[in-house]
Amino acid sequence: MVHNMTPMQMMWGSMDKKQSRKFPEDRPVEFPRASFASWQLQLIKMLGLEKVKKSFFQFGWSQGRDAALAAKEQQDMDILGLIFHGPAIHEAWGQANVNVDVKQVEISGNQVASILLKGRWHHSFEAETYRDEQLTTVKPVCYTLCGFASGYISTLIGKDVFFKESACEACGDESCEWEGKLLEEWAPAEYEHFMEIGPTEEIVPFSQVEEERNRLQMVIDIHNELTDELIRSNQLKNILGILKKHITEPMIVENTKGQIIEFENIDMGSLKHLQAPFHKRLNEWPIQKTEFLQFEHSSRLSAPIYIQNHVIGYCSFVYGHERSAPPEIDRMLLGRFASICALVHLNNKNIMEANVRTKGILFEKMLMDGFESKEQIVREMNLLNIDVSGDYHVAYLALGYNEFNEQGNLSMFTNIYEEVIQFFQERDYEVLQVQRANGILCFIPESAEHTLMHGGPQQFLKRLHKAHPKIKCQVGVSSTSRDLDQVSDRMSEAMTAARFTTEREPTMNFRELGILGILIHSQEEQAIRKIAELQLGQLYGKSEQQKDYMHTLYEFLMNGGNLELTSSKLQLSVSGLRYRVNKISEIADLDLRDSKTQFDLLLALKALKVIGEF
Secondary structure, three states, X not given: OOOOXXXXXXXXXXXXXXXXXXXXXOOOOOOOHHHHHHHHHHXXXXXXXXXXXXXXXXXXXXXXXXXXXXXXXXXXXXXHHHHHHHHHHHHHOOOOEEXXXXXXXXXXXXEEEEEEEEEEEEOOHHHHHHHXXXXXXXXXXXXXXXXXXXXHHHHHHOOOXXXXXXXXXXXOOXXXXXXEEEHHHOOHHHHOOOOOOOOOOOOOOHHHHHHHHHHHHHHHHHHHHHHHHXXXXXXHHHHHHHHOOOOOOOEEEEEOOOOEEXXXXXXXXXXXXXXXXXXXXXXXXXXXXXXXXXXXXXXXEEEEEEEOOEEEEXXXXXXXXXOOOOOHHHHHHHHHHHHHHHHHHHHHHHHHHHHHHHHHHHXXXXXXXXXXXXXXXXXXXXXXXXXXXXOEEEEEEEEEEOOOOHHHHHHHHHHHHHHHHHHHHHOOOOOEEEEEOOXXXXXEEOOOOOHHHHOHHHHHHHHHHHHOOXXXXXXXXXXXXXXXXXXXXXXXXXXXXXXXXXXXXXXXEHHHOHHHHHHHHOOOHHHHHHHHHHHXXXXXXXXXXXXXXXXXXXXXXXXXXXHHHXXXXXXXXXXXXXXXXXXXXXXXXXXXXXXXXXXXXXXXXXXXXXXXXX
């Protein structure tokens, strides 16, 4: 690197080291080429070449401008001499070895009318930086050198001149080839990314950048704290406690059914008042992404909670009605909070499913008499927090589908199975459940507070019909028992009771069946058929007509002999039904108006219906 000692440098060299040095106001500052190259390389790695090449060009431009001003003051040369003195300065500063191949300068009066310079740089410090770092590029990279040449010539002639590389050693070429001419002779696309022509890019103040960085860092810190709490406790209440340090507005987490899961910074009374307009908005148009909603008396920032592309709930920050828009940091925190809620749900679901599987295995062993003793059953029940010191009963949910769709029905069964689990969980009640046939068996311990779940079957059926109106469900409930060895018998009772349910009476307790229940439960099907044959005579049989007659008579007797109700049930005209009833009476040779005959026939038909005869 060649250095020309300036008078100021010579003066400093002759000063005593102990003497105080006063620098000139516009003093030169020198540093090694390797340091400058390292700085360039770091910027490229952090921001990318496209974002920093204008900065390199403008830095070189300022160097060239200052060099031109200094040369005009110190060199006794005309304009042409100063122009061609530029390559010497390039080399003196150690930027490159310069060869000028084409020199065309047209001067009109005292003004440069046109200029064309072409040449080559050898050992460009920018190109060598790329090669030393073993970086590959397909575009020339000597932006600082081009900026220096452009700034130097432009300052000398008072017109904008632009220099551009066409080949570069960094691309594997033998030398860096360049060309310089008046800016007006270039196409705008060649120079507009480097020259400050037209509107300048908006520069973000450092204070704003620093504020944004601090805000982002705070969100990251809060997210890390939320994640740590998720791992430690997996409790939404504790997670909301962390957010409470930063969010003073009410925070709400709810499921898609509008049931509140957790809340903070608000009481339940005020919370219910705020929910009505939000749920009205959800019914009109579901929320698929984070949205700011404004209502008459409040506003809220709400985000959906997604699990496998399905919305399973919403989390919200609630504000006063006067707020125009929430701060950006609230959006960032709510997004992370929604993600944490999804993870909590997944963790709870995994725990619940593992617990349900364990309970199902235990219930299966009880049904299959797989335990060595009752004491072993009690021990395993106690591990699952299930109290079996008192009575218990078994319920059977018999499911039916309006149409056959194997895949759809399987998915529906899974949803109902989860609905049963959630039903008992909401009541803080521990039961065992397992799939059986086309239904679900539940082992339900009874306690003083939950005797038969206080109308639990009716509550569940009402809930199920609302959520899945296409599903047919009947519930059979066994008698109560204290003996754990009789679980299998209670299961049979529950399934037997379920056979006696109707659309008008979808629940049935086994103890309400009386002697008929005992007869059927004893599985004396042959005896049932014999009794039915004696009671029904010619009506009994396996032909379609006989089955149709038995079904008609059954509905007629179940509706107390009311022709209008029976015709509606069977979708027959009243006159058609009357004709069919008279025909049945003739075939069976029975007086259907006799109460004893009605009772015996209905008992026989019920028994046949349960064992599947019609």
